[in-house]
Each structure stands twice: as structure tokens, then as C-alpha cells.
Amino acid sequence: MTTARDIMHVGAECVRTDQSAADASRIMAEQKVGALPICGPDDKIKGVVTDRDVVVKVVAKGRGAGTFPAGDLNQSEAVTIGADDSAEQAMSTMMQHQVRRLPVIDSGELVGMITLADVARSVSNPQTGQLVEALSID
Template identity: 35%
Template sequence: MPTVDEIARDAEDVVTSPSDETVRELAETMRDENVGSVVVIEDGEPVGIVTDRDITVRGVAKENDPDNTTAGDVMTGDLVVVNAHDEITELIETLDAAGVRRMPVVDGDEIAGIVTLDDIAVLLAVELDGIAEEMTSLSNVIRSGSPPY
């Protein structure tokens, strides 16, 4: 089974912001970058994550002013991360335990990427396709070596 860094998006693909960025700026960044989350960085380290759902639920639904509400106000601050060298099974267990769909990937204290449930779904689809091909090959071998009745 591959490790997290083999399926995660690279650090260059992680959209980040400082904690004082406004909700409006975050929403515009998500729109412009076509992403559903922004990792909040302070002193070079990830300290939180803001998702499009956070903006909706913690920002808009609470009728906060998007020009005066910040990333720090709406972010999930107890950031759960996964190590770049962890196995995929550890990633899945961590995602499940945390109840999240996106998770920053770290190597030491630095952001190494981000991984989502979509990335895992793609990996599983590829793995299942490989298994299906192997089963077809095995089935052909069994048929060719078996008597007709």
C-alpha cells in the first residue's frame, strides 16, 4: 500500500492564508483557486483549516460580517494532520476518527501537501481496477486448464 505522500497534492498546491485574512478574502481565494479549503498558517506552521462549509456555517449562517470576520474566527483550530510517510491505512483511520474530509500533510513542522477523500477514492478505484484485471486473468487460466464439463 502506498504512503500518504504518494497520493497527496504537493505543498505548492496547498492554498494557505494568515489567521487575520477576512472571510470575504478567504471565499474569494477559494473561488479563484477552485478549492474547498484553506490552511491557516502562523509563523510558518499550520494552525487551522477553513473549509467552504466553515465559511457558510460559522460565518454566513451566524450573520457575521464577512469583511470583519477572520480566518481565525471561523477556522477549525484543533488541526489534525497526517505525516507524509504514514501508510494510507493510518490516513484513513485518522480521517475517520477526526470526522474530516481534508487533511494537511506534514513533514516535521512544515506543510508537505494536502490529502482529501477524493484522493483516496481515486487510489481505491485504481487498486480495484487492478484487482479486477488480475481476477480476469486468473479466471482465464482456470478456464483454459479445466475440462469442459
């Protein structure tokens, strides 16, 4: 069985809830990624912020990215996957919650991220089509 640990990108970095949207953007640029988990003072994942979130919720509304809290960009619930869960479970979770990226946790700690492309490479072609179709609905 292929697990989330097998297909994830290791070394994911959090942006903290008390950091700014500009900090999140800077970290994404440095890491060459389009999304970051948002972690609170308790180191628990509160959500995920994407580069699109910063553009739509901050820049397009004329808000200052340097003062807008990254913690205000998280979703209503943090969707994660366990490191030892199957790649199929990751796909199912992504479809159920309509997300393209999943933080991977092990014993409550962030250990990596899985993207739509990671899952698509690891599952069969018919399943990949189902996943892409499910996540393409707006």
C-alpha cells in the same frame, strides 16, 4: 506502501489567521478548492476552514466576511498527516477525527492536502466503504 505524499494534491495554500473569511473564500475560489489550511504567524497549521464554514459561521449569521478573522474559523485542534505516513494511516486519521480533508506536512511545513476522494482512490473497496460510512455520520 502508498504514502500520503503519493496521493496528496501538492501546492496547498494557507489562509493566515489574521486574514478575513472573505480572503479565505477568495483563495478557495482562485485555487478551485473547498477547504484551506489555516496557518498562524509561526507558519504552523492551526486548523482547516471549509467553504461550508464560511457560509454557516459567517454569512448565515449576518457577519461581515471582510472583517471576520479567518483564524476564528479553525477547529479546536489541527489534524494533519505526515507526508511519509501511509494512505491507510490517512484514512484512519480521517475516520478518528471525522474530517474529509487533511493537510499533509513534512518537517513541519505544509506540502499538500489529501481529500476523502484521494484516499478512496488509493485504498481497497471495503476500506473505502468504511471510510465513507464513518464520515457520513452526523
